Amino acid sequence: MNYRILLEQVQNHVEQLFKTPDASNLLYHNLTHTQKVVEATTQIANHYALNDHDFFIVITAAWFHDIGYLHTTAGHEEIGADEAAALLTRLDVSDSIIEKIKHCILATKLPQHPTNLLEEIICDADLFHFGTDDFTENNKRMRKEARLLYHKDFTKEEWRNKTIELLKAHNYFTEYCRNRLNAKKLENMERLLNQQYKTAMKNNDEEQAKPDITGISENNKSKNEKRPDRGIETMFRVASSNHQKLSDMADNKSHILITVNSIIISVVVSLLLRKLDENNHLTIPAILLLLVSLATIVLSILATRPNISNGTFTQQELNNKTTNLLFFGNFFKMSLDSYKEGMLQMMGDRDFLYGSLIKDIYAQGVVLGRKYKLLRAAYNIFMFGLIVSVVAFIIAATIDS
Known part of the structure; x- marks a missing residue:
């Protein structure tokens, strides 16, 4: 099934419908x-990497969701769903897709x-x-349209x-829209509440003048409070x-120790060991x-030796949020598409x-703890061992003399 061609046919069909005289009152x-809803749907769908x-x-x-307004306002969703089904049936689209x-x-x-991600996406879009x-301008157009469709002159206050x-009462369903839109949405509502307050003060209505945001969906408030900040x-x-x-x-300190002790071993092996026959007393030191x-x-x-994980993650780990996609050891064997899908789900x-x-920083801390523990042991061995070795050389030289 060529979805791209089908979408072009759907788009052309809907655009032609909106060119009819029935659309003149739809401001x-x-x-x-x-x-715009199609654009928003595309944006959200791309974020979730839909197939x-x-x-x-x-x-x-998205193309058909408001097409019912060409006929009526009440039950326009049912009309839109039926019109979509009629067109898609003619295009030989399967019944299962049409139902979805x-x-x-x-x-x-x-x-x-909504009951699933696809429905959440279209609702949020x-x-x-x-x-x-665009909220303020769109709200003005909705008011003007309501006057024409319902034949009622709504005042600004109403x-x-x-x-x-x-x-x-509204809340966004997808995490993407909550993180992206909730702050601006609350800002738009606060502007309306301030206007409501000013109007109430002019009318000396003290009760109405109290801005009330207690009815805001707790889901909206909590999600907004959780928004990432600087x-x-x-x-x-x-x-x-x-x-x-x-x-x-830690790596630099390890390299210094490796370099210094490599030189010491080279000197001892190349110079001293050759002369041990003549200087038996220096053998032990x-x-x-x-x-x-x-x-x-x-x-x-050991302090600088890397530890590599298995390089893969499973869908169950993604769903359970137990894998860390920020560490290369968890994905270097995965395909780009699988990793991209996982990252989009995480974002x-x-x-x-x-x-x-948090897991990434904790893992870094665990690795650092291991590095510095081994590095401290290496420095202790080098420091005390060097002291003991020098003392041993001094004692050997004294005894020999």
Whole structure:
């Protein structure tokens, strides 16, 4: 099935429908709005890396979700779902796909109740503008359209109150939209609340003048409070940078020990061991010095020797959020597509993302602890061993003389 060609046919069909005279009263629920919902759907779908099958479902639903407004306002979702089914049947699209598209369209009916990711995507895309700078202009168009469709002149205050209640009750379903849009959405609502407050003060209505945001969805508030901020990002960045610097310092110290002791071993082997026949009294100090240098080198190498994981992760680990995709050892054997899908899933889930950062910093700390423990042991062996070796040389030379 060529989904690209099918989407082109769907787009052409919907665009032609919106060119009919019935669309003249649609100042908001028109082709422009539909195109913006398609753009938002595409953006969210790309974030979640949907496959071609699911991408076709949500984009088709986006094109048809408001087509019912050409006939009526009440039950327009059902009409849109039926029109989508009629076209797709003519295009020989399977019944299973058609049913999923219909469910996505019906899920946009207020109050929204999506049951899966595809339905969540189309629901969030439909009200994407709640969390954008276009909200105020779109809200004005909706009011003008409502006047024409319902033949009722809503005052500014009436419409503002209805909009505030709608924003309070609404919440985005996808993690992507919550993180991206909630802050601006609350900003838009606060602007309306301030306008409501000013109007109430003019009318000397003290009760109405109290801005009330208690009705805001707790889900919205909590998600907004959890939004990443500069302090958290700075904390992770500084911690990771400090760990990297400490790791580099440990590696440099290890390299110094390896270099110094390699020179000592070379000198002892090349010069001293050849003359042990003539200087038997230096045998024990020489062997002691070689053992000290060898032990120091071994510990220094162990401190810098990397540990490699199996290089793969499973879908179950992704779903359980137990893998750390920020560490190369967990993915270097995976394909690019699998890793990309996993990263997109992680970036769309705040808890998964920050959990991975925490695991990454913790893992760096564990590695640093092991490095510095081995490095300290290497320095202790080198320091005390060198002292003992020198004393041994002095004693041997004294006894011989």
